[in-house]
Amino acid sequence: MKEQIEAIQAEALARIEAATEPRALEDARVAVLGKKGTLTEVSAGMRDVPKEDKALIGALLNTARTAITTALETKQSALQEVADRKALEGIDLTLPGRAVHHGSLHPLTILRHQAISILRRMGFALAEGPEIEDEFHCFDALNTPADHPARNEKDTFYFDSGKLLRTHTSSVQIRTMEAQPPPVRIIAPGSAYRRDEIDATHLSVFNQLEGLYVDRDVSLGDLKGTLEYFFRELFGSETEVRFRPHFFPFTEPSFEIDVKLHAKGQAPRWIEVAGCGMVDPAVFTSLNAGRKDDAYNPDKVTGFAFGMGLDRLAMIRWGIKDIRLLIENDTRFLKQFA
Numbered sequence: 001m002k003e004q005i006e007a008i009q010a011e012a013l014a015r016i017e018a019a020t021e022p023r024a025l026e027d028a029r030v031a032v033l034g035k036k037g038t039l040t041e042v043s044a045g046m047r048d049v050p051k052e053d054k055a056l057i058g059a060l061l062n063t064a065r066t067a068i069t070t071a072l073e074t075k076q077s078a079l080q081e082v083a084d085r086k087a088l089e090g091i092d093l094t095l096p097g098r099a100v101h102h103g104s105l106h107p108l109t110i111l112r113h114q115a116i117s118i119l120r121r122m123g124f125a126l127a128e129g130p131e132i133e134d135e136f137h138c139f140d141a142l143n144t145p146a147d148h149p150a151r152n153e154k155d156t157f158y159f160d161s162g163k164l165l166r167t168h169t170s171s172v173q174i175r176t177m178e179a180q181p182p183p184v185r186i187i188a189p190g191s192a193y194r195r196d197e198i199d200a201t202h203l204s205v206f207n208q209l210e211g212l213y214v215d216r217d218v219s220l221g222d223l224k225g226t227l228e229y230f231f232r233e234l235f236g237s238e239t240e241v242r243f244r245p246h247f248f249p250f251t252e253p254s255f256e257i258d259v260k261l262h263a264k265g266q267a268p269r270w271i272e273v274a275g276c277g278m279v280d281p282a283v284f285t286s287l288n289a290g291r292k293d294d295a296y297n298p299d300k301v302t303g304f305a306f307g308m309g310l311d312r313l314a315m316i317r318w319g320i321k322d323i324r325l326l327i328e329n330d331t332r333f334l335k336q337f338a
């Protein structure tokens with residue numbers, strides 16, 4: 001039995017020595033130490049070894065097992081080292097790493113978040129409506145007559161079905177009041193669409209933010225205070241704000257709001273940032289007809305509304321000269337807002 005053990009050990013060590021890849025090494029291990037391995041089988045023979053020889057044979061078996069196991073481990077790490085070296089061949093570990101570029105918020109997103117946060121502090125809740133609208137919600141319910149230029153095919157994207165891409169977010173005023181009685185205090189940021197010639201100040205898709213506040217005793221003073229506060233929060237507490245009489249079909253009286261722009265190297269000038277006004281009673285009357293109730297009784301409730309272009313506000317805020325920069329996604333431009 002002694003010779004047998006020595007022979008197994010010698011053969012195993014030779015096989016391990018000769019192994020040049022992990023697979024061969026594993027085969028060698030299984031052949032000797034596996035369940036049916038040669039050494040395992042010999043070990044099973046211990047049962048029949050006479051008592052006086054047991055110690056000697058046992059020691060021999062242990063020595064063989066230890067020698068083989070050690071040889072397996074040594075060879076395994078040697079093979080691993082070769083594999084590692086191969087994997088790294090041709091790789092220069094001293095090269096500087098590649099920087100991970102962090103994304104950042106788009107300027108329009110930053111501005112929209114700021115605008116929403118200022119108005120929410122004043123109690124305005126977010127509302128929304130569809131971008132594919134019908135003429136009723138976009139125009140008729142907003143007291144806009146059929147011959148109004150905004151309804152022109154040249155200015156508005158119409159679908160064959162007669163629906164259209166909303167030309168302003170004011171339609172959300174109507175959708176909100178249809179769905180709930182006063183008091184209403186909402187803002188609706190969202191896209192609007194016009195068939196404009198694209199240039200430095202016009203895109204056919206742009207971003208607006210609509211506001212509506214209807215309750216008992218809402219006054220022009222409330223409108224003025226709310227929007228002055230808004231623009232001063234957005235552009236700085238020193239910002240001058242001016243209300244200029246204007247006309248919108250759905251408000252009476254109506255105003256355009258200008259803020260005074262102090263651009264570097266330019267004489268200060270007024271620039272238009274929003275439209276607003278007191279909700280025209282005709283809007284309330286037509287709403288009641290649709291709702292079949294008197295919730296928006298023009299003798300009992302009043303309201304103000306406003307709408308502003310977020311792209312324009314972003315351009316003013318950061319001195320952006322061309323609106324197209326906002327949609328081109330040139331990272332050299334976007335990086336500046338990180």
Ligand code: DAH
Nearest residue numbers: 168170275276277305306307
């Ligand atoms: N919808 C108007 C536009 O797109 C802006 C506007 C003016 C909205 C007056 C209003 C408002 O709510 O009261 O030009």
